[in-house]
Amino acid sequence: xxxxxxxxxxxxxxxxxxxxxxxxxxxxxxxxxxxxxxxxxxxxxxxxxxxxxxxxxxxxxxxxxxxxxxxxxx
Amino acid sequence: xxxxxxxxxxxxxxxxxxxxxxxxxxxxxxxxxxxxxxxxxxxxxxxxxxxxxxxxxxxxxxxxxxxxxxxxxxxxxxxxxxxxxxxxxxxxxxxxxxxxxxxxxxxxxxxxxxxxxxxxxxxxxxxxxxxxxxxxxxxxxxxxxxxxxxxxxxxxxxxxxxxxxxxxxxxxxxxxxxxxxxxxxxxxxxxxxxxxxxxxxxxxxxxxxxxxxxxxxxxxxxxxxxxxxxxxxxxxxxxxxxxxxxxxxxxxxxxxxxxxxxxxxxxxxxxxxxxxxxxxxxxxxxxxxxxxxxxxxxxxxxxxxxxxxxxxxxxxxxxxxxxxxxxxxxxxxxxxxxxxxxx
Numbered sequence: 001x002x003x004x005x006x007x008x009x010x011x012x013x014x015x016x017x018x019x020x021x022x023x024x025x026x027x028x029x030x031x032x033x034x035x036x037x038x039x040x041x042x043x044x045x046x047x048x049x050x051x052x053x054x055x056x057x058x059x060x061x062x063x064x065x066x067x068x069x070x071x072x073x074x
Numbered sequence: 075x076x077x078x079x080x081x082x083x084x085x086x087x088x089x090x091x092x093x094x095x096x097x098x099x100x101x102x103x104x105x106x107x108x109x110x111x112x113x114x115x116x117x118x119x120x121x122x123x124x125x126x127x128x129x130x131x132x133x134x135x136x137x138x139x140x141x142x143x144x145x146x147x148x149x150x151x152x153x154x155x156x157x158x159x160x161x162x163x164x165x166x167x168x169x170x171x172x173x174x175x176x177x178x179x180x181x182x183x184x185x186x187x188x189x190x191x192x193x194x195x196x197x198x199x200x201x202x203x204x205x206x207x208x209x210x211x212x213x214x215x216x217x218x219x220x221x222x223x224x225x226x227x228x229x230x231x232x233x234x235x236x237x238x239x240x241x242x243x244x245x246x247x248x249x250x251x252x253x254x255x256x257x258x259x260x261x262x263x264x265x266x267x268x269x270x271x272x273x274x275x276x277x278x279x280x281x282x283x284x285x286x287x288x289x290x291x292x293x294x295x296x297x298x299x300x301x302x303x304x305x306x307x308x309x310x311x312x313x314x315x316x317x318x319x320x321x322x323x324x325x326x327x328x329x330x331x332x333x334x335x336x337x338x339x340x341x342x343x344x345x346x347x348x349x350x351x352x353x354x355x356x357x358x359x360x361x362x363x364x365x366x367x368x369x370x371x372x373x374x375x376x377x378x379x380x381x382x383x384x385x386x387x388x389x390x391x392x393x394x395x396x397x398x399x400x401x402x403x404x405x406x407x408x409x410x411x412x413x414x415x416x417x
Contacts, residue, residue: 011381015381015384015385015388038332038363038364039364039393039394039396041363042332042361042363042364042367042398043367043398045361045362045363046359046361046367046369046398046399047398050399055362056362057361057362057363058362
């Protein structure tokens, strides 16, 4: 699942003119470390929802990779 | 004098309508749609006419019409007798009725295109001289280098159009005079123009106003009962200069992306400029972060990877307009009046 998440994140990064990352860590901050802006975060929610059926922002803001994984795992 | 008109090559006399509509065996073979056209003509002659609105933005409403209200924009001319009308609309809807009446009252030919395949429709254009349809109808028809040289009059309405559509229509219908109309089942035709823009004229400024960029019409021209003096159509305009405006769609169709209002029609017009896109439908999907985000269903002329489409969309659209979800579909859902069904 983490590999799939990495693919989604890299897809968003490259289509927004950023470089790919080779790996993601649980403590990575989406905005500070991965350079996500609001629109990129919105894309992330759409992609994760269509892949896993989970709305990761439905009860508050997510800042870290670990929080996404917790949400997906339910 | 008895009216005679033709459905495809069948000569129909009004005095024979009951004969065709009855159970007796008739000597010509009419399809259900062609019989429906005859039924409509009969209801017109007996002045008992009722239509449903298209229901593009809600539940369809039933609206009563009269011979007078239906024929106020019908042109009668001896020269129109030899015309061949293409009926792209459902005969049960007001837009279809206008095409049928043009044909019937001028004793000319009508060919049904509604519900036909693209191939059949294209073949019918070998004889059609007059055509009326929605922007969606034309977009789905215009492919590659195809030219419809027989058409001398082309009318479009029912949905907002854009510059991109006008240049494509001029290319694919090189001999046609193009007329853009703004009409509805509830008040008939209000504006017509040769371009994508309209203007309020001296003829209609007593019953049409633009208030807060919305088209508002006086109750005297609305065909159903309303309490207020002015009826708010919900159709928004954008001014292009001091007198001309274009219709940009309904306020309720706007997508609010994190506070930025996105007009789906404008985004569709931009997307449709891509040479590999046949047609597009842009809509909002709920998003917990932004309120809504933009999504699109695309019909492509030929396959293109989504990654490449995304890159093109980023190039031609503002960042908040870029569809975050792209669905490649074989065709768009279209209602019986030929308009895209908007969720």
